[in-house]
Amino acid sequence: MSASKRLTKELADCTTNSPPGMHISLPDDSNLFKWHVILDGPAGTVYAGGRFGVVVQLHENYPFRSPTVTFATRIYHPNVTNDNLGNICLSVLKPENWKPAVKLVSVLEAVRNLLVEPQPDDPLEARIADEYKNDRKEFEKNARAYVAQYAKGAVNWEKAEAGAAAAAGGATTSTTTNTTSAR
Amino acid sequence: MDTDDDFMSNVSSEEEDMMPDDSDNDLSGDDDFDFDDEPDPDIDMQQDFGQKKKAAYDITFKVYQPQDIQKQQDDLIKEVNMILDINKEEAAILLRHFRWNKERLIEDYMEKPSQVLEAAGLSESSAEAPRLKSIPGFVCDICCEDEEGLQSFALKCGHRYCVDCYRQYLAQKIVEEGEAARIQCPSDDCNLIIDARSLDLLVTQDLTDRYHKLLNRTYVEDRDSLKWCPAPDCQNVVECGIKKKDLTRIVPTVACLCSMRFCFGCPNEDHQPAPCDLVKKWLKKCADDSETANWISANTKECPKCNSTIEKNGGCNHMTCRKCKHEFCWMCMGLWSEHGTSWYNCNRFEEKSGTEARDAQAKSRVSLERYLHYYNRYANHEQSARLDKEMYLKTEKKMVQLQKESGMSWIEVQYLNSASQALQTCRRTLMWTYAFAFYLARNNLTEIFEDNQKDLEMAVESLSEMFEKPVQELADSKLKVDIMDKTSYCNKRRVILLDDTAQNLAEGRWTFNVEFTNPTPISNTKGSSSRR
């Protein structure tokens, strides 16, 4: 498989020269197509002090198809869905913008940069984006509360993946998840 | 054969328009295409029909086949290639970037060539023809292969990748994403566009074919004056200069070579005489009210006399109950015999007046009844047209049978084909006359309109009835003559109705009981999924 050589190299580059504030590992050593990344909340942001689990899932046609990147840790952010799925809106990952020469490390850097500089004009959570723009104090308070509640201690990958699997598995389950989180 | 027989079926496209007339096909002057410089869509199509004068509802249009579309692009590309002294691949990319507006491209390019090239995804440095290379020590940055003699390719930007990666990348874009005109260099942050010649060098024939098909699609979709024929298997394109603002005054029906008749102004099939905006309103209303109105379009009704269930299986409205032989009209359920003499209570809705209307509840009932009256007739003709079409498929079989039984030649039985065509076209027109009438405010023009509608409806029903006779009777030469006469008469009545309605529309003489919404922009984008 053509992707293996590339992925082996990418992973080696990341482990020998780990990008700042990120810890990369494979949940299953025999599977290069799923990465676990622990992202430290960037200093000087409301996310500082938090540890955010990020799952990178690669398509079998990677790098010709863009990777899927999701937050395993709940995060209060305009560009990340406020649920157990943790979907991210990132322009580089959209099919029409994706380029096969882009490396995962720069995708991860883009994710990290989203924590430094949220993009409220291209939101996934309109209400949070609105709050970010119009009531920054309230936004910061909520974001910090989420960090304290969800992003301290070890990342719970299983729970996050169960949520993602349920969402992929059936509409009923994911609706339940959504309703629960909305209330 | 009476020339009127085929008057409506060939509209103006087949003969004149499809002649490979080079002077007419010359698209070099972009003015020919510019939406706003186009002369009014008046009628110069009918000259070759000699005695036939132009009809008010006819518009000018042309049908292009795939090779014509290719040639148009090639010609424009060649011209820009010569004027600007750039190669053809670059000319093509620039033209696409400028949505095929050649004049603007040339003007802008003369003024600021490097900005234009940059914006279109081209680089300035002129270079050798694209070719594959194997460079010692090369490592592909996408797949990380480094084997000896690895074939690689780079655009002018110099971002070099192995041929395999390029192929996979292009396949992903073309097959999976349906992209062609704006495929960029695979490198991060490089917006150089891949040209057709490089592509041809890199991929297999089937991908190249797909790629060129996609390019043709963007060519058609980029130009307001071009529209795909919506028939499922048709690759043709229709050109028409109708402007958005004209759509309140004209109903721009065009006809493809495949015989598909459709509206150039909106995404629907032919809907003359009703203007696009009314059609949109009507379809929305029908969708909203479908539950109330659904029962009407049902395929079965009960005999008004003996209550046995009768299924409608032909287009004709003259129903005869199998059980009690009661004859009645499918539309109004009234006695058929009364229709024969005192035509025609069936097409007109008498407004209820006075006391009843004052009561609010009665008022809403009246308005629902009014709607149902028109919807009933609209849906009925729609359904009949469908049944007539099924009948048409049986017609072919009938004709073969008929040839055997009567000794008539294939040519001699073509009158059944003409009759079937006439039925379908006239029903379609009738159907839309009811949507049109629903929005008409009453005045003396309305009376004339309803008379025309009534005449056409009568003729269609009687032709429909003849058409459904058993083959043995059809073989009778007297009936053949009757069918031919009636076919011709139907077509004539349709032309009269359409001509009259279109003339009044063009002159703004109709009064409608609704406001026209701002003319909807002409969308000539064919759903990308359906075209792939």
Ligand SMILES: [Zn+2]
């Ligand atoms: Zn490049």
Ligand SMILES: [Zn+2]
């Ligand atoms: Zn490669």
Ligand SMILES: [Zn+2]
């Ligand atoms: Zn067609």
Ligand SMILES: [Zn+2]
């Ligand atoms: Zn229309």
Ligand SMILES: [Zn+2]
């Ligand atoms: Zn009966």
Ligand SMILES: [Zn+2]
């Ligand atoms: Zn009737």
